[in-house]
């Protein structure tokens with residue numbers, strides 16, 4: 659298993675991966691409809707990734723498929739450029755093997771090299787596996803965003819979580 663930056667040639671495999679991931683979980687932000695984009699569009703998105711927005715993937719080169727991702731976004735104003743947030747996901751059959759841990763470590767290494775000091779995220783209150791994962795990796799709950807997600811006809815609360823990156 660390889661943990662690496664995504665490249666434009668991963669576009670088709672990434673769409674396949676992300677479509678399957680969104681079938682397996684409701685806990686990521688895009689809906690299946692919003693994520694349904696062409697290979698050309700996905701190639702364009704990947705080509706535009708830079709020092710402020712990046713995607714790292716867990717790639718199974720034997721089976722030639724992507725099984726996990728972390729998407730990182732840095733803030734870009736003078737006053738908040740020390741902050742970044744991220745989204746992470748691993749396919750069900752590859753979970754609990756330390757892949758999210760490796761993806762997060764790679765993202766943190768990249769962020770620290772850019773002097774990012776604070777890493778933050780929001781997570782739906784019911785997403786216990788993710789909350790446990792974040793707690794295990796030093797994230798602390800900083801508060802509640804009430805009714806911040808609407809899905810399947812219902813409102814859900816999210817926790818704000820964050821950790822300091824020691825640069």
Ligand SMILES: CC(C)(COP(=O)(O)OP(=O)(O)OC[C@H]1O[C@@H](n2cnc3c(N)ncnc32)[C@H](O)[C@@H]1OP(=O)(O)O)[C@@H](O)C(=O)NCCC(=O)NCCS
Pocket residue numbers: 683685686745746747748749752753754755756757758759760780781782785786787788790791792794
């Ligand atoms: C959260 C997620 C990324 C973890 O990925 P993973 O590759 O299984 O995680 P790792 O193997 O690196 O880490 C395992 C740790 O995560 C937590 N964890 C993972 N699955 C868990 C579960 N079902 N129940 C409780 N804790 C769980 C635990 O802390 C576990 O450590 P432990 O084995 O010592 O208890 C994965 O469950 C996932 O992709 N979920 C769907 C998408 C999602 O919810 N993303 C986050 C949106 S905010």
